Amino acid sequence: MSILHIIRNRNDGIALDTIRLQSESDGNGDVGVLLIHDAVLDIADGIASVFPTGVKLHALSADCDARGISQVDEACVYACVDYDAMLELVFKYDRVITW
């Protein structure tokens, strides 16, 4: 069972803890994260390092651009996605949790 977590706010500790625990737990399948709205600002704070390897991290490009995050570190962020790709992600994962 794959789960996509959509994070909207900065420093959402509860969401981050839940994602970390789910990704560490056996049998939860793919865990993906999509940062939108102000949550993209967490990229600069090194949000990628919070997650165990294997968590697929995405950020919405329009929200990055709007907030002046032009240089998304590709070593940390799995993919910068546009709205079409965001929709594809939503349908690709079995479950979506929007924080």
Add this chain to the structure above:
Amino acid sequence: MKQIDTKQVGTKQVGTKQVGTKQVIIVIRHSPFNTSRNAEGLRMSVGLTLKNDVVSVVFLGDGVYHASTRLNPKLIGAHICDQEFEMFNMLGCGLFADEIALERAGIAESELRDGVKGISASEIADMLAAADVVIPF
């Protein structure tokens, strides 16, 4: 009653009909003060029980304050939600609170509202992973 594909995950036998059920979890994660967000979440949770879905409420972070009997939000005109909690217990809805958040808030197990059970963060993470629908408030 709506007929639902019996191949759907999470089906249960109700009477003679196979009715699809969903495991729905409402996450309350903000303090009940200065916002009607929690009250709306709990009210919506009661509404969700009208279907045949299995509804549970999970209190995380500052949301655990709402699971405490020590609160008196009436003093500042906030919703107390006693009726909602009463309904949850009548309907057998699962009420869970994060043990770490309870400890941080200084809320003892004995101070929790009726029916609220403290569980670990990893148990909550697994519950959320297994649920069909998770609605954080």
